[in-house]
Amino acid sequence: MTKPLVIISAILGILLLLISIIYFTKPANTLPSFFPGFDPKLSNHHIKHGIGAFLLSLGAFSFAWFQSSNKLQKEKK
Numbered sequence: 001m002t003k004p005l006v007i008i009s010a011i012l013g014i015l016l017l018l019i020s021i022i023y024f025t026k027p028a029n030t031l032p033s034f035f036p037g038f039d040p041k042l043s044n045h046h047i048k049h050g051i052g053a054f055l056l057s058l059g060a061f062s063f064a065w066f067q068s069s070n071k072l073q074k075e076k077k
Contacts, residue, residue: 006067010060013058014057016054018051018056019035020057022035022050023035025062026044027044028042028044029042
């Protein structure tokens, strides 16, 4: 049986990883307007935002990994 929290956190981890890649590769004036840090006058990259999104994606992936363990299934047998 697949746990819904595992699927949700894995999808969230993928989305946060994509967001961190966007922050690392695009300058502030070409970010989507709904992203924090968007400024049409700036041309620098938001490295700290990218690092934050990357760390959050690692947290979401680790949560999914620990929640998907077979420990509970072994105890039921």
